[in-house]
Amino acid sequence: MGDLHRTHTCGELTKEDVGNEVVLMGWVRRRRNLGGLLFVDLFDRHGLTQVVFRPDDDPEIFARAEHLGAEYVIGARGEVMARPEGTVNTDLPTGEVEVHVAELRVLNASETPPFVMEEPLKASDELRLEYRFLDLRRPHMQRLIEARHKAALATRKYLAGNGFLEIETPILAKKTPEGARDFIVPSRVHRGKVYALPQSPQLYKQILMVSGCDRYFQIARCLRDEDLRADRQPEHTQIDMEMSFVTEDDVFGVAEGLMTAIWREAAGVTIETPFPRLTYREAMDRFGSDKPDTRFGMEIVDLTDLLGETEFNVFRSTIEGGGTVKCLNAVGCGGWSRGEIDRREALAKKWGAKGLAWTKPVDGALQGGIGKFFSEKETAAVRERAGAAAGDLLLFVADARKKTNEILGRLRIALRDDLDLVPEGRLNFLWVTDFPMFAWNEDSGSWEAEHHMFTMPRPECIDLLETDPGQVLGRLYDLVLNGVEIASGSIRIHRRDIQERVMAVVGITSEDAERRFGFLLKAFDYGAPPHGGLAPGLDRIVMLVTGEDSIRDTIVFPKSYRGISLMDGSPSEAEPAVLDELGIRFVEPPDEESRDRDSG
């Protein structure tokens, strides 16, 4: 840089600076060479300033400016000038001024970028990830990075202000008790033994409560060795928190305050608290989902009590067999063709429905489809219950209660997307509570923890642990925003006896328990306080705060769909000497093909 020293960023010059000499440093984005006049858009993280070169001012500098390439890094000294009448760019914060360059320093040249740095970007995800350093240089990505920083900063400020301590827990950990596969790190010193990378700091934070830390948080990396999805990365970040001597209401209060702070600081948006609450049972019955999108209505309508005697055999026999009949009122879809209805039936069948019955309300009747099977009384009752009016379309599913709810719930979301039912700008936060503790796994023929096994059962359910696990509700809660689960937590078990009973339900013997979680049970024996917590997912929160539709770009260096980092090429092979030292030998050596995948 020589004797040049930056005086301003590219985003801050205004009319006030006219007449001053400044030094800007940044990246050359677009050049507009008009022959006797040359403009360069000079970018940095803070914005863009137009710099001007004229042969009349200095022919030598102008000649060099003509050879500036895209993404060259330059320093430019010059005078801030007001733009001439009629050439002000009102779209730009710096649009009233420009810098006339008296000294130009090329700090570094750049290869021609593999994609044009413009919005909207025309580049595949693959290319963007390979050249992530360029991708991140775009203003759009800079904004996401900044939003994430603001969300994290708001989190620290808010939680610290509410008595939380930020505490780091180990990355090299004991195998975690949750369902996913662990990433494993072999120990060199203890040949044959491994650490696991934590899926969450769950056990550590509970032990911190036993240690009397009272209120803990950590912006924690969580790692899982499972297959990826669009919204799932092998490592994600949670705002992990835990509190002693609390009930659900205390946790909700803190979480609502935290969400308010994050949305205020990162998006400038005010959100309303307290958030509404729904039990799991109600969420499933009304929305067919444990993370309901309540930004639109079209709730699931239960018709079981109305149709027990109906002439339509499918419904009657389902109800006689203990099942349910429910419907969705697709408001305004009465004009749908047979083909359009059939397409939805195919979807429903893919999700496990036996069929998708339909009928169309007309004045005082139900016409088409199964409408003809309904008596006058049933027609009136169904119409009323569903709030059906002429021009609507009723879609029915008859099956076991759980299955009916799930299918209609998925159909409801599909209709949301097809019919564009969501009003812009809504933020519907919602607590879902009282989840069941256990689910029966058909394949293994055993009970499994729905969430995790450290959740306290609701007091009235504790005695069902041994007799009817399926009926046991946990002190579990999820925070849902616009149909996306953004946090999950529970009041935990803090007593050994209850913990051992819960473990027994999921088939963990006391020897198993001692070997895997003995340290936690031992801690419970030494004065564990009642405690509970929550873990909001930072990636998803940033996604929703910024209006992105994927968590991919809220993470600076994400993995590709197959878990590969396209920029640095991880995972890569370990050198034989490294494996030797660890005492590891792969059963099947990597084949030649995968070693040399430059063919594509």
Place this chain on the structure above:
RNA sequence: GGGGUCGUAGUUCAGUUUGGUUAGAACGCCGGCCUGUCACGCCGGAGGUCGCGAGUUCGAGUCUCGUCGGCCCCGCCA
């Protein structure tokens, strides 16, 4: 583990259904002209192993098989 879809110039794509001359467009890049642009404009130019391999055919970007890679879904997964 199963399924879908895509792979053509530096980039984003068209062309593949129905095999047939020299594989096109836009942006970018290079050269020329241009003193108020901000997606500058105008003129010209270079740039392709149609992912890779095998097969069918007189002839393959196009059809078949295999393979590699990207994205997406199910399984799995807080």
